[in-house]
Amino acid sequence: MATRAVKRVVLTGANQPLELWERPVPAPDPGGVIVRVSIAGVCGTDVHLWRGDLPLPNPIVLGHEGIGTIEELGSKAITDYAGVPIRLGDRVYWQPVRQCHHCYYCTVAKDFSLCDNAMEGLFRHANEPPSGCYAEYSWLPEGMAFYRIPDDTPSEAIIAFGCAMPTILQGIERLGGIALNQAVVVQGCGPVGLAATFLARLSGAREVIVIGAPPARLEMARRLGATTTIDLTKTSEADRLEQIRDLTDGHGPEVVIEAAGHLSAFPEGVKLVAKNGRYLVVGLWSAPGTVPFEPRYINNNNIRIVGTALGQPSHLYGAIQVARAHHRDFPLAEAVTHRYGLGEAQKALDSVARLETIKAVIIPSS
Ligand SMILES: [Zn+2]
Ligand SMILES: [Zn+2]
Missing domain, CATH: 3.90.180.10 (Medium-chain alcohol dehydrogenases, catalytic domain)
Structure with missing residues (x-):
């Protein structure tokens, strides 16, 4: 040829x-x-x-x-x-x-x-x-x-x-899956966050709470299975923590998935996740830098943090x-x-x- x-x-x-x-x-x-x-x-x-x-x-x-x-x-x-x-x-x-x-x-x-x-x-x-x-x-x-x-x-x-679905499929596999009736928070509503939202819904999560912006992406998150969406630009970290505690009987979500691609999501996610919960970090691939957070939450709350790439x-x-x-x-x-x-x-x-x-x-x- x-x-x-x-x-x-x-x-x-x-x-x-x-x-x-x-x-x-x-x-x-x-x-x-x-x-x-x-x-x-x-x-x-x-x-x-x-x-x-x-x-x-x-x-x-x-x-x-x-x-x-x-x-x-x-x-x-x-x-x-x-x-x-x-x-x-x-x-x-x-x-x-x-x-x-x-x-x-x-x-x-x-x-x-x-x-x-x-x-x-x-x-x-x-x-x-x-x-x-x-x-x-x-x-x-x-x-x-x-x-x-x-x-x-x-x-x-x-x-x-695109690559978001394979990435989140590997991530949820590495996390050990999402069980029926668990509450899930997804930080971010770009393609990775939307794929995570959808798979959480398919997994049988009782609550799928998505934090993000802009409104069109949050609307798509609801159509793909989010039970609640929270506009990142209209709420403070304290507001979100309180609202999510209310939605989860005070315990917090058993699973948090970071798909925000922003360093500030990480300390917030560590605080959000329920005791004995799991935190999947998938979105910080190209977000170099450092961010202060309190490691004691991981220790005292028996949290597992799982990373995943590609x-x-x-x-x-x-x-x-x-x-x-x-x-x-x-x-x-x-x-x-x-x-x-x-x-x-x-x-x-x-x-x-x-x-x-x-x-x-x-x-x-x-
Ligand atoms: Zn890609
Ligand atoms: Zn090789």
Whole structure:
């Protein structure tokens, strides 16, 4: 197969205007595939990368939440990574990271989300074939997990929660699950907070209380299962503590999930969680810094604090299954509120940065 010229959105450095590059892409690896990108989620992490909050080794192609159709198959690419046979034109969902199966975390600790080498696909030089999805086509090497999307599952119901759903699926797994009739507080109502809200509801929580802003996101939280929403901008920390104590018979929530992405959420969460409760910290990935808090709460109240980063291929697969099972009964796809073309990627990042969106996507063919 001949090489093809592929347009891609490139981040060259912190706070630099995004550029549209066109570079050739070779035929796929024998075990790889080339995917025509149909929809790419715009993630808060893309904004952090653009602002320089995370180190950038190269000019890179942005986008790590991609759905597309298989355009070319390598000679040995026969199934997806769950063993499902694949053909040209099949719709797939992938993560542009690749576990190496050759590092301490892959083979000894067995936590693929911490693989030392997984980021190679995401941070590959933008001249190279892109595995990122702010591009017309993505080039997935052998070993980069992708899954066929069943025909009955709309792409938007999956991409609305992008990397947030796999991330929170891993987080709740690491937390040890949410039990029936527990009370849950979710701090934050961006895609990670909304995914957490939805999974808490599916888990059978008796109360799902969401703290956040702006109102459109809180409204979506209610539609996804929040029993109470609290506007962060109209309440003090003391107000929220009192209201949440009232809603939980004075005990506080058995589970608190930090998905706020703001350091101040952490000391508040430690105070909110019930005695013998659990606190999942998922949103502080790109929030470096320190914050004062009182460790005695952890000690005296028998609290468990669990951290979680990213997700594994099993959680990406799980995210497809969540959308497949529930897209008819919940407005998952309606969380996609803003759509942009490839040449409008900067506008997309700006609107996400201003919290105007619930979820923005890039549609390369538009
Ligand atoms: Zn590894
Ligand atoms: Zn993401």
